[in-house]
Amino acid sequence: MAGAALLQAAWLLSACDTRREDDAPATNIASAAPAQPSPSPSASVPVSGPRRVVLAFGDSLYAGYGLQRGQSLPDAIQARLRGQGIDATVINAGVSGDTTADGRRRLAYTLDRLKTKPDLVMLGLGGNDVLRQVDPAETRANMTAMLDELARRDIPVILTGMMAPPNLGPDFAARFNAIWPDLATSHHAVLDPFILQGVLGNRTLMLPDGVHPNATGVARIADRVAPLVGKGLETLPKD
Numbered sequence: 464m465a466g467a468a469l470l471q472a473a474w475l476l477s478a479c480d481t482r483r484e485d486d487a488p489a490t491n492i493a494s495a496a497p498a499q500p501s502p503s504p505s506a507s508v509p510v511s512g513p514r515r516v517v518l519a520f521g522d523s524l525y526a527g528y529g530l531q532r533g534q535s536l537p538d539a540i541q542a543r544l545r546g547q548g549i550d551a552t553v554i555n556a557g558v559s560g561d562t563t564a565d566g567r568r569r570l571a572y573t574l575d576r577l578k579t580k581p582d583l584v585m586l587g588l589g590g591n592d593v594l595r596q597v598d599p600a601e602t603r604a605n606m607t608a609m610l611d612e613l614a615r616r617d618i619p620v621i622l623t624g625m626m627a628p629p630n631l632g633p634d635f636a637a638r639f640n641a642i643w644p645d646l647a648t649s650h651h652a653v654l655d656p657f658i659l660q661g662v663l664g665n666r667t668l669m670l671p672d673g674v675h676p677n678a679t680g681v682a683r684i685a686d687r688v689a690p691l692v693g694k695g696l697e698t699l700p701k702d
Contacts, residue, residue, distance in 0.1 A: 508548035515551040515696045516579055517541075520570065521587030521623070524658055525557025527681075529670045534678045537585075539685035544693055551696060554581070562591045563605035570609050574616065583695050584618050585688075586610070587658055589625035589642070596631065599638035606642060610650040619699075621691055622647050623658040653691050658684060 519525045519537040527535025541553035556573050558565070566588045574581075586609060592602045613620050624643035627636040647654035659676070661683060662668045668680030676684060 508546065510545050510548055510550045512548070512550055513699075513701055515544075515549065515582045515699070516577075517544075517551055517553045517583050517585060517692060517696070518573070518577070518581040519553055519555050519557060519585045519587070520566065520573065521557045521585070522561040522566075522590055523557065523559035523675060524590065524623075525555060525585070525587055526559050527555070527557070528559050528675045529672070530678055530681065534681060536681050536684060536688070539681050540585075540689045540692055543685055543689035544696070547693055549693055549696055551692075557587075560591060561588060562595065562597065563588045563602050563609075564597075567605040567608050570612055574612075574618075580616070581618055582699055583621065583692065584613055585621045585623060585692065586613075586652075587623035587625075589639075593625065593627050593631070593639070596635070599627075599635065599642060602639065603642045603646070606646055610646055610652065614650060619695055620650065620652040621655065621688075621695055622652045623655045623688065626657050653695055655688050655691060658688075661687070 517537075517540075519540070525536055527538070535555055535557070537553040537555040537557070541551060544551040544553070554577070558569075561569075566586075586606075588606070588609075589602060610620060622643055625639075627639040629636055631639075643654055643656065646652065659674075662676050662680040663674070665680070666673075668676055668683055670677050
């Protein structure tokens, strides 16, 4: 990823801190709902097998900031899973503006309010920590606490990582960028290293703010992440 694009992302992530009622669900889990069917891709394989529930727990990049209802990343991943014949429901628990500290505070409450224990959790936070230049040690501690909570509940995790721009200095970037691969190893989680990989810096795939993907960009991310989710679900016990 070009340094200039990452530099732009660092400061434009301030848009993640704009909490709009029509862009993201409220923190109350009662508003977190299964993703709505996405217009693409259409199902090509009959849905069968055990019913699976995936919790997408993150910030505006999960919530669908600036997109129409049904265009968020959880929507797109659900559509792809069902297109592969996997009977999966993806619950969008993304909240715009959330830092890792916010996520840490609401994770247990969110899980407790679900009607059923999720079979898998997608965990995607950290962008707003970069914006606020949160000490990477604090970010690591918050991510570790969330992964520990999920491990305690015996819920497998897919981490979608974040990266720091070089303008924050080599020390900050090195400490921050190491968080996700380190924790993926220590907690046996599947890792997608950088959620905006292949999208950030491409104007045709981004909203005008330059940091949130548009619907086409979301589709590009989903094409990469959905197979990880599908593989994770397929490895679970059938009963």
